[in-house]
Amino acid sequence: xxxxxxxxxxxxxxxxxxxxxxxxxxxxxxxxxxxxxxxxxxxxxxxxxxxxxxxxxxxxxxxxxxxxxxxxxxxxxxxxxxxxxxxxxxxxxxxxxxxxxxxxxxxxxxxxxxxxxxxxxxxxxxxxxxxxxxxxxxxxxxxxxxxxxxxxxxxxxxxxxxxxxxxxxxxxxxxxxxxxxxxxxxxxxxxxxxxxxxxxxxxxxxxxxxxxxxxxxxxxxxxxxxxxxxxxxxxxxxxxxxxxxxxxxxxxxxxxxxxxxxxxxxxxxxxxxxxxxxxxxxxxxxxxxxxxxxxxxxxxxxxxxxxxxxxxxxxxxxxxxxxxxxxxxxxxxxxxxxxxxxxxxxxxxxxxxxxxxxxxxxxxxxxxxxxxxxxxxxxxxxxxxxxxxxxxxxxxxxxxxxxxxx
Amino acid sequence: xxxxxxxxxxxxxxxxxxxxxxxxxxxxxxxxxxxxxxxxxxxxxxxxxxxxxxxxxxxxxxxxxxxxxxxxxxxxxxxxxxxxxxxxxxxxxxxxxxxxxxxxxxxxxxxxxxxxxxxxxxxxxxxxxxxxxxxxxxxxxxxxxxxxxxxxxxxxxxxxxxxxxxxxxxxxxxxxxxxxxxxxxxxxxxxxxxxxxxxxxxxxxxxxxxxxxxxxxxxxxxxxxxxxxxxxxxxxxxxxxxxxxxxx
Numbered sequence: 001x002x003x004x005x006x007x008x009x010x011x012x013x014x015x016x017x018x019x020x021x022x023x024x025x026x027x028x029x030x031x032x033x034x035x036x037x038x039x040x041x042x043x044x045x046x047x048x049x050x051x052x053x054x055x056x057x058x059x060x061x062x063x064x065x066x067x068x069x070x071x072x073x074x075x076x077x078x079x080x081x082x083x084x085x086x087x088x089x090x091x092x093x094x095x096x097x098x099x100x101x102x103x104x105x106x107x108x109x110x111x112x113x114x115x116x117x118x119x120x121x122x123x124x125x126x127x128x129x130x131x132x133x134x135x136x137x138x139x140x141x142x143x144x145x146x147x148x149x150x151x152x153x154x155x156x157x158x159x160x161x162x163x164x165x166x167x168x169x170x171x172x173x174x175x176x177x178x179x180x181x182x183x184x185x186x187x188x189x190x191x192x193x194x195x196x197x198x199x200x201x202x203x204x205x206x207x208x209x210x211x212x213x214x215x216x217x218x219x220x221x222x223x224x225x226x227x228x229x230x231x232x233x234x235x236x237x238x239x240x241x242x243x244x245x246x247x248x249x250x251x252x253x254x255x256x257x258x259x260x261x262x263x264x265x266x267x268x269x270x271x272x273x274x275x276x277x278x279x280x281x282x283x284x285x286x287x288x289x290x291x292x293x294x295x296x297x298x299x300x301x302x303x304x305x306x307x308x309x310x311x312x313x314x315x316x317x318x319x320x321x322x323x324x325x326x327x328x329x330x331x332x333x334x335x336x337x338x339x340x341x342x343x344x345x346x347x348x349x350x351x352x353x354x355x356x357x358x359x360x361x362x363x364x365x366x367x368x369x370x371x372x373x374x375x376x377x378x379x380x381x382x383x384x385x386x387x388x389x390x391x392x393x394x395x396x397x398x399x400x401x402x403x404x405x406x
Numbered sequence: 407x408x409x410x411x412x413x414x415x416x417x418x419x420x421x422x423x424x425x426x427x428x429x430x431x432x433x434x435x436x437x438x439x440x441x442x443x444x445x446x447x448x449x450x451x452x453x454x455x456x457x458x459x460x461x462x463x464x465x466x467x468x469x470x471x472x473x474x475x476x477x478x479x480x481x482x483x484x485x486x487x488x489x490x491x492x493x494x495x496x497x498x499x500x501x502x503x504x505x506x507x508x509x510x511x512x513x514x515x516x517x518x519x520x521x522x523x524x525x526x527x528x529x530x531x532x533x534x535x536x537x538x539x540x541x542x543x544x545x546x547x548x549x550x551x552x553x554x555x556x557x558x559x560x561x562x563x564x565x566x567x568x569x570x571x572x573x574x575x576x577x578x579x580x581x582x583x584x585x586x587x588x589x590x591x592x593x594x595x596x597x598x599x600x601x602x603x604x605x606x607x608x609x610x611x612x613x614x615x616x617x618x619x620x621x622x623x624x625x626x627x628x629x630x631x632x633x634x635x636x637x638x639x640x641x642x643x644x645x646x647x648x649x650x651x652x653x654x
Contacts, residue, residue: 005519016507316503319464320517320565321492323485399464403503 006326010333013310020302025342027298028382031291032346032375033353035284039371040354042284044364046277050233059233060132061098061240062264063087063226063247081222082251082260088126088226090250097239099231102129103223105213109180111161111206113172118164122155122179122206124213125227132229135207140173140188143209151211155184158203159192182216184208236265292375295342296382303335303390314394315402328395335387336380343379347372410473411572411604412438412461417470419456430456432627433470438573438606443599443638445607445615448624455577457624458608462495462575463487475572492520496566500578502558504550510537510561511546517569536564540594556587563594567603574598576607580614586648592617593641617641 014021050058065082083103091101105124110117129135130142143154157165157172166172172186184206193202214220230239240263247261307314314327322330350372354365419431430453438444448454459465460472463479464487472479475494482490491497496517504513514533518524524532537543540560550558559579566574576595580588596617599605607618615621616639623631 002522005522009519012508012512016505312503313505316499316505317516317520318488319462319491319497321488321520321569323488323520325485326488326520400459403464403499 006329006333009330010337013334014337021338024299024302024338027295028339028342028379029346029349031295032343032379033350034291035375036347036350036367036371037353038287039284040365040367041357041363042280043366043368046280047366048364058266059230059236060266061228061230061236061243063243064262066260066262083223083226084221087247087250090246091228091243094246095239095242097231097235097242099229100128100131101226101228102126102132103210104225104227105210105218105223107213107217111165112178113165113175116165118161120161120204120206122208122213124208124210126210129227132227136191138189138191139171142188148209148211151215152209153182153184153212154187154208156188156190156207157186158190158205160201160204161206162189180217240265292378292382296386299335299338299383300386300390303331303387307331307390307394311397311402311405314397315399315405318399319403324395328391331391331394332387336383339379339383343376347376409440410437411440411475413473415471417460417467417472419460420468430627434629436622436629436632438604440604441602442620443605443618444620444622445609445618446622446624447609447615449610452624453627454608454624458577461606462497463491492517493569494572496569496571496574498562498566498574498576498579500581502562504558504561507549509547509549510542513561514564514568516565532568536568539567540564555583556590559583559591573604573606578609589641589645593645596641
């Protein structure tokens, strides 16, 4: 019997019992929809946790000069001068897994505006620093590479500085403040970040181009540190390795030499993150499995009932020329049509449910393609697996008995 | 009329029931030629049903040879028997056995679905033709529940005809019908027989047997009488002879 005939026969048989076919499908529909919606919620929250963690800078890499031994005395790392713009450029060019890199040249000083003054730290950075540290501009603009090139006398203020220099609430943008007698024009303000996890006030800061600090204040070519961000949390390790290789090259270190710098990542954070997300995946997979097995048992149950109820039909079909295999395939195709149709409806329903959840509850959801493909394939297989035994039972009926069945 | 459609030689059929062996058929032999209208008669327990199952290729004899249209059925596999039923036999049952909630047309098309050589349009064409042959051309889309018993049996006959079988095998085909409708069905059978169809009709009603050209009588698993009916009664005339249906 041709495949088209087979499908047509199965479809007609299902049409005769639309309600029952639909109710059977319902198990699969709910199973698949639940899987897709749940995975979407899981993925969504994973993604939002991840973005929160990266807002904290989980993909951030810090490069510091290493403490070094000079004449038997261990000198403090920060005072050791080894990081220059050459290193920054080399990392920028050579490291594939690094998204952004910025040098930091910091100093402390007294910021003055009018009659008010405030002791704060001045960080000379590149524009990419904003991206690495996830700093956002609240008002005004950030400085550009052109400002860096000119060692422009511009700055961006943190909230604590603004509160102390502009207590009346006026906008600091456009005003000129002085720092260590150097006038700096305020071109932007930062969105407050609050305390860091170490209790440090992250808003007590003034950012300027690093060239401004290097040339106009410190008169040095060295940096205190370099900040970089890996392309993602997952690539931090590769990015770190790349940076080490590049810096050893630019610092012309021999194979036997120790690194004269250190590279640090947020390894702990990354580990926690990956173990949480894999636990979530395992849980959801288990739920997916259970709900689809229940749907499959529903199919099996109904197919057995259907075989019993249609014993005479089976007898008739056999008497007019259906072979055992024809009957087996008919019932198998019916089961597969039920499960696949249920799967398709379930996928649509699951995607809709995810969207509704986002709209109604504001939970982030991400419908992943792999969850759709996986649950759809599992439910098609469920149809074959749970449909086979009833179909086989039907095909083995004796036509004489089946015809006389009451 | 030398063309033998059925050849039965010393057919035996035994069933094992627990420790006992039940001999349902004890050596049945007869031939049926093309164009004959044979009724097989017998009381219950005579082996009628067993013989019908064998003739219909639903069962195989324990011993003996059964040739259907020249094919020896005794040695065929289950699948080969199914194919044979599909191509050479048209079944008509006592209880019609139509698929519920399925139109007359689709019911008649059913055997053709198991013949992969046919296209959908050929299938429909043949089914419409078969329904026209049983005078139901205007009931194509009616489901069994919308048809009377006689009409349902005519749909079943159309289903039996649609594959152009060498033999129509009817099992108490008038058993569920009243006298008038029975005569109508027999009249249809006689018409089909006149057009050259070979018909084997199993019944226990002597009344019905009178319409056939030959009667094979079974008793206790053996053929006890095989008579040619010289005086075939016309079902059409019998129908006209019936008192007109009373209109209340």
